[in-house]
Amino acid sequence: MSTIREVAKVANVSVATVSRVMNEKGYVSEKARVAVLQAIKQLDYRPNRVARSLFQKRSGLIGLIVPDITNPYFPQLARAVEDMAHKHGYQVILCNTDEQFQKEHEYIQSLEAMHVDGLIITTNYSNNPNYETIEVPIVALDRVLQGAIPTVTSNGYDGGKKAAQFLLDHGADELVVISGPSKLPTIKKRRDGFEEVAGKHLVASIESPFHFQGALDAANYLFDHYTCNGIFAANDVIAAATIQVAAERGIAIPEQLQVIGYDGIELGQMISPPLTTIAQPIYQMGELAAKLLIQRIEGKEIAAVHHELTVEVIERETTKRKDEQI
Amino acid sequence: MSTIREVAKVANVSVATVSRVMNEKGYVSEKARVAVLQAIKQLDYRPNRVARSLFQKRSGLIGLIVPDITNPYFPQLARAVEDMAHKHGYQVILCNTDEQFQKEHEYIQSLEAMHVDGLIITTNYSNNPNYETIEVPIVALDRVLQGAIPTVTSNGYDGGKKAAQFLLDHGADELVVISGPSKLPTIKKRRDGFEEVAGKHLVASIESPFHFQGALDAANYLFDHYTCNGIFAANDVIAAATIQVAAERGIAIPEQLQVIGYDGIELGQMISPPLTTIAQPIYQMGELAAKLLIQRIEGKEIAAVHHELTVEVIERETTKRKDEQI
C-alpha cells in the first residue's frame, strides 16, 4: 500500500499538494492536479484511513450493537442501518452481545477506543448506568435507554391493543399472551396493551425467551396448563414456536386456535399457515435511527426525543377471516 | 478520553513508562507501576486504538463480507466467525454486498484502507480478478475464490447425492432440483451431485434466486410446468418457499410430495411440517474460517487448501418415514 509521500514523489510535488488534490481543498494548479491524479492512479493510492482518523478524530465507523444476530429481526434492522450508513459514507461494525451485560460492556469500550463516530444500541440492561458516560453520540433502537438518548421504537402498547382487538373481533374469547422477558420495557408495553384490551378474556400471561428453543418450552408449558383460542406472541419467532407446538398436538390453526405475532419479519410468510402479525416498520426504524445518529454526528443538535412509529396488523392465515367467525 | 501523556503527568513518569506498564514490556519499578496503574484507573484511560493501529499496522479488525444478511444462513455463519474472532481479541466488521459487485469492491477497498487484519469473503463473482491483488490475508467461506486462497465449504456434491439418495430411498421417483444461481460453483455442485444420483428419475432442474420472494416464483413455475414427488432445494429458504406454494395448491407434504432442503438453518425447525434437510456444519465452518484467517494473520503459513466439511441428512417431516414408503 503506497503512501501520500510516494505519490508526491512520483508527481514531483509535495505531500501538501497531493492532500489538497485528494480533498479538493485549497488552490492547486491544473498542471499539478493532473500530475497528482496520474500518480494516484498509477500507484493505486488510497489514503490510509487509520492515519486520517487519528488526525481528524473521526473514523467513519458506526457501531451497531445487537443482542442476537440469529434472531431474524435484527438482521433486517441491521440491513436498514447499514444501507443508510453506507449512503452517508459510514461503515457499520456489528457486534453481538448475546444478551450478556459483560459482552456489551466490552464492545462499547472497544468501540469507543477505536473512535467510532456513533453508536446504535438495541440492547439494554436496566442496571447499566454507563450510557450517560459514553462520549460518542448514541441512538437507542427498539429498546429504551436511560438518560437523554434519542430512541426509535414502534408503538408496542398500541400493537398489543391491536392484537387483542383483532383476536376478539375474529371470534377468540380466551386469550393468552406469551410475552418476552418483561424486564425489557418495549416488550412489557406490548403485553400491557394486550392485557388492557383483552380484559376479562385474558386467560393467562406467560413469559418466554426470544429464541426458538426456549419458546417451544414456553408453548408446551402453556398448552399443558391452559386452554385458549387466541394467542398473542411477543415476537414472530415465539409465534412460530407456538404454531409448531400446536401442530404437534393436533390443534387446528386457525379453527381451534388463532395466533398473532409481532414484528413482521419475513419468517411470518415462510411458515405454514402464514402468520398474522403486528408489523413494525422495521426498515424505517433502522433508517430513522441511522439518520438521527448521523445528524448528531455531523453536529446537528437533535432533541433526545422518543420516536415511536406506528404498527399495523398484517392479516394472514393464523387468524380466521372475518366472514368465517360467525 | 484521556491520553497516555495525561496519565504520565498524573503518575509523574514519562509516557514510555506508562506504555511499558500497559504492555507489560520492559522493566519498571514496582513503585512506578502502581503509580501508573493508579493514574490509569483514575482517568479511566484506555489506549487509543487508532493511534495504536497506525503504529503497529494492525487494527484488530476482521472484515466479513456477506451477500445478504437477511438470509438466515449468513447470520449463523457470522455468529460463529464473530465468536471465534472475539475469543482471539479481534472485532468483526460485517458488510453486506447485496450480491452487487460494485458494493463488494467498495467494501474491500474501504476495509483495506482501514487496515483490517484480514478478510473473510462469502461472495464471489467469477469475473472478479482482484482477489489476488489484495494485500491482507483472505479466507473464502462457503464460496470458492480464484487464486491461492484458503477455502472453507461443505461438501455440496456429496450433499446433493445424499439428497437424491434419500428421496429415492423414501419412495420418490420423479425428482426435481431447484438450484440456486448456478454461476456459484458451490451451488452448482449440489445440483450436480443430485442429478448424478437421480439419473433417469430427474424430471426437471430449475434455478431460483436465494431470497424467499424469488423462490416463490420459481416454485410456482415448477408446479405449473412439471409434476414430481420429490424436490431438492438448494437451500432451506427455497425449500420453505416451495412448501409454502405446495400448501397453497393443496399438495400434501410428504404424502404427495417430499421436500429436502440444504443448509440446516434454524428456519427448518420453525416451519410446518419441519423440514428434512442436508445440514452443513455451519457453526464449525464459520469457526474454522476464522481460525484459519487468524492463523494466517498471526504469521503461520497455512496451505491454501480447500477445507470441505461433511454434511449430513437431518430427517424431519417433509419426507416420508422409511416404514411409510411401502
Next chain:
DNA sequence: TTGTACGCGTTATCAC
C-alpha cells in the same frame, strides 16, 4: 500556488 513543519496518540529504540 506551493512546500515545510508540526500534531494526532501510540510504541520502540536508544541513551542515560
Next chain:
DNA sequence: GTGATAACGCGTACAA
C-alpha cells in the same frame, strides 16, 4: 529502571 525522541501516514497552518 527510566526518559527523550523518532517513527507511523495524514491534514493543515504558515511561511515562501
